[in-house]
Amino acid sequence: MAELEIKNVVKEYSLGKMKFRALEDINLSFEKGELVSIMGESGSGKSTLMNLIGGLDSDYQGDILIDGKNLKDFKDKQLDDYRKKKIGFVFQSFNLIPHLSILDNVTIALTLSNVKESVKNEKAIEILTKLGLKEQIKKKPTQLSGGQKQRVAIARALINDPDIILADEPTGALDSQTTTQILNLLKEIADDEGKLVIMVTHSEKVASISSRVVEISDGKIVRDEKAENYQKRTTKRQLIIHKENQEVAQEKPKKEKHLSFLSALKLSIHNMWASKVKNILMAIGVSISLIALIIMLSFGSGLTGYINSLAQSYSDPTIATISKSGLDRNGNEIEDQGGMSFMPDMFEESEISEIVTELNTYLQQNDSEFRVITEGEDKNLSYGYFMITMAAGSILYTKADGSSASSQIMATYTTPPYYDENQLITDNSTISGEDEIMLSRAIVSAMGYENPEDVVGKTVKLQINFSYNDTLINIDKDVTISGLVDVSVFSGMTVMYIDYDYLDKCVIEAQNTENPTGLKPSQLYIQTDSEQTTDLINRYISQNRKDLTGSVEEQLASMFSEMMSTFSVALAIIGGISLIVALIMILVVLYMSVSERTREIGVLKSIGARKKDIKLIFSTESLLIGIISAISGILLSLIIIGVLSLIFNSLLGFAPIAVEWQYLLIAFVISVVISVLAGLYPASKAAKLDPVESLRHE
Ligand code: ADP
Numbered sequence: 001m002a003e004l005e006i007k008n009v010v011k012e013y014s015l016g017k018m019k020f021r022a023l024e025d026i027n028l029s030f031e032k033g034e035l036v037s038i039m040g041e042s043g044s045g046k047s048t049l050m051n052l053i054g055g056l057d058s059d060y061q062g063d064i065l066i067d068g069k070n071l072k073d074f075k076d077k078q079l080d081d082y083r084k085k086k087i088g089f090v091f092q093s094f095n096l097i098p099h100l101s102i103l104d105n106v107t108i109a110l111t112l113s114n115v116k117e118s119v120k121n122e123k124a125i126e127i128l129t130k131l132g133l134k135e136q137i138k139k140k141p142t143q144l145s146g147g148q149k150q151r152v153a154i155a156r157a158l159i160n161d162p163d164i165i166l167a168d169e170p171t172g173a174l175d176s177q178t179t180t181q182i183l184n185l186l187k188e189i190a191d192d193e194g195k196l197v198i199m200v201t202h203s204e205k206v207a208s209i210s211s212r213v214v215e216i217s218d219g220k221i222v223r224d225e226k227a228e229n230y231q232k233r234t235t236k237r238q239l240i241i242h243k244e245n246q247e248v249a250q251e252k253p254k255k256e257k258h259l260s261f262l263s264a265l266k267l268s269i270h271n272m273w274a275s276k277v278k279n280i281l282m283a284i285g286v287s288i289s290l291i292a293l294i295i296m297l298s299f300g301s302g303l304t305g306y307i308n309s310l311a312q313s314y315s316d317p318t319i320a321t322i323s324k325s326g327l328d329r330n331g332n333e334i335e336d337q338g339g340m341s342f343m344p345d346m347f348e349e350s351e352i353s354e355i356v357t358e359l360n361t362y363l364q365q366n367d368s369e370f371r372v373i374t375e376g377e378d379k380n381l382s383y384g385y386f387m388i389t390m391a392a393g394s395i396l397y398t399k400a401d402g403s404s405a406s407s408q409i410m411a412t413y414t415t416p417p418y419y420d421e422n423q424l425i426t427d428n429s430t431i432s433g434e435d436e437i438m439l440s441r442a443i444v445s446a447m448g449y450e451n452p453e454d455v456v457g458k459t460v461k462l463q464i465n466f467s468y469n470d471t472l473i474n475i476d477k478d479v480t481i482s483g484l485v486d487v488s489v490f491s492g493m494t495v496m497y498i499d500y501d502y503l504d505k506c507v508i509e510a511q512n513t514e515n516p517t518g519l520k521p522s523q524l525y526i527q528t529d530s531e532q533t534t535d536l537i538n539r540y541i542s543q544n545r546k547d548l549t550g551s552v553e554e555q556l557a558s559m560f561s562e563m564m565s566t567f568s569v570a571l572a573i574i575g576g577i578s579l580i581v582a583l584i585m586i587l588v589v590l591y592m593s594v595s596e597r598t599r600e601i602g603v604l605k606s607i608g609a610r611k612k613d614i615k616l617i618f619s620t621e622s623l624l625i626g627i628i629s630a631i632s633g634i635l636l637s638l639i640i641i642g643v644l645s646l647i648f649n650s651l652l653g654f655a656p657i658a659v660e661w662q663y664l665l666i667a668f669v670i671s672v673v674i675s676v677l678a679g680l681y682p683a684s685k686a687a688k689l690d691p692v693e694s695l696r697h698e
């Protein structure tokens with residue numbers, strides 16, 4: 001039985017609607033050990049024939065029989081195996097994979113069969129040594145001469161010990177001296193190894209050393225001559241030790257006979273390293289979107305944390321707080337009187353009694369025992385006041401080093417009824433009363449102390465100048481700092497807490513008239529009997545009194561959470577857009593990479609890579625991009641968040657940013673997922689490339 005039989009083969013290329021017949025009724029039969037020269041003018045159909053024999057092109061009429069088996073009956077998997085083990089390809093343009101070393105270029109065919117590293121290297125080195133390339137194994141293809149490159153290609157073709165070597169113009173790119181070397185090598189392969197070597201050549205001289213010459217013209221065979229005096233080589237230099245090859249064959253039936261993930265990873269790393277600038281830039285691009293995401297999430301959680309702590313420190317479920325909302329009862333904006341925007345809306349006595357009456361009616365209607373009481377022993381309504389003092393308020397003090405200094409008071413609060421020792425920072429603090437104030441922590445460093453305890457008990461001069469009910473109030477008092485309060489969000493600023501009655505007394509003193517109005521409250525606190533009652537009061541206010549709202553603190557908290565949600569939405573949009581951009585970027589880069597590597601894909605297919613293998617190589621690459629981007633993005637965002645925290649802490653005394661490990665995990669997963677997703681299309685495109693066209697690709 002002939003090794004290879006070609007029966008009535010016709011090959012047509014379709015050009016649009018037209019058909020072009022490249023091979024017409026080819027009948028050939030080849031035996032082991034033959035060295036066949038295929039000759040013919042350019043365009044006569046030589047490469048077409050080689051591609052058909054090599055199993056790269058399955059679209060033909062007629063039959064190609066290998067050891068009697070019809071190639072047409074082969075399934076995809078068998079065809080891949082056929083290319084991998086039965087055929088060795090050698091091309092005119094060498095087709096080495098540029099980013100792999102010489103050794104890796106040769107072992108690649110074994111890598112596709114998942115042969116053990118040590119075994120495949122040993123085998124490759126042996127063949128390369130016999131081909132005189134021992135010193136070159138670590139080099140890259142570009143560092144070799146043409147003849148050396150072609151010998152590497154021959155080594156690659158031989159590594160799987162195929163029965164048939166197909167060489168398409170193997171010497172076409174070589175000078176005459178190297179041509180002779182390569183021809184001798186191919187002759188050895190036919191003579192000593194007993195392989196069928198079919199080579200395409202234009203040179204009669206080359207043809208003259210072969211055992212058989214087949215000439216094609218316009219797709220037809222016009223000559224088929226066997227050399228009568230064909231001289232077999234006499235010296236045997238076995239290129240492949242067949243016994244050892246059987247060991248390799250026995251080695252193979254490991255779990256998987258195909259490209260392993262680890263080998264794909266190695267190939268990807270090689271390739272990515274070869275175009276590292278591109279890949280680093282891409283990773284930076286993806287990282288930026290991850291950074292946006294991580295920072296967004298961290299800001300969100302940081303701010304939420306602060307708002308929660310704020311709400312907690314300012315709330316007591318048995319105290320209902322009421323202040324003016326700045327709207328009228330119908331919910332319309334009240335015209336700003338101008339000027340006094342820092343001053344709070346204050347309650348007139350008549351307004352207070354109206355609210356109390358309404359509330360008590362509502363409570364009664366809702367079967368509550370509780371009543372708001374404004375006078376006497378059972379009084380449960382108290383007053384509060386808040387103003388942004390800024391330039392209007394300051395305290396003068398003697399610093400730790402003896403010098404005099406002053407600090408502006410950003411905001412002045414009267415101490416709310418739910419304030420207790422728990423809100424105080426130091427053990428020696430007490431809630432302030434007459435001639436006393438409480439300050440936020442910022443005062444400690446302003447006064448030049450390190451220990452908060454040292455500030456407590458110090459006497460300072462309090463000066464507040466503000467316009468109140470159209471008269472100028474000048475408060476100028478010596479007061480003692482009775483304690484330091486934790487004001488979370490505002491801990492970087494000087495905030496003052498002062499007793500309502502004491503402030504009222506100061507105002508009356510400063511008004512200095514016969515009928516002083518005293519301080520009017522901007523907040524009403526109702527000490528209720530239960531959380532349910534508080535809820536009832538809050539419900540009444542929110543449903544019936546658009547002109548009223550909760551406490552200033554609550555307002556601040558809701559303002560912050562509003563700010564935060566706007567901020568989060570903005571960041572989420574930015575983050576989302578940048579992730580989409582990242583995805584498209586990866587897609588484009590990988591897509592370009594596929595077209596850059598079209599030839600390489602063709603080569604891989606010609607040595608038996610399955611579609612799955614090609615897909616695996618490209619998918620692994622996108623996975624790697626995802627992982628690298630994730631790691632760099634996570635590291636960079638940790639650094640950025642660290643810096644932001646420092647800046648916030650020094651500016652505000654707190655950092656509304658908190659990284660949680662889940663965010664890093666989310667970023668990691670997202671990065672990997674979008675990269676892998678982005679890689680799907682290019683990878684499947686690569687896998688689907690036609691091997692013949694890929695090899696033709698310039
Ligand atoms: P050779 O290798 O002998 O120079 P080829 O086998 O490459 O010639 O090509 C034979 C003929 O088939 C040429 O005329 C070529 O233009 C044509 N041909 C080759 N490949 C294609 C293709 N993919 N589509 C259409 N025509 C093709």
Ligand code: MG
Binds near residue numbers: 046047048168
């Ligand atoms: Mg050709």
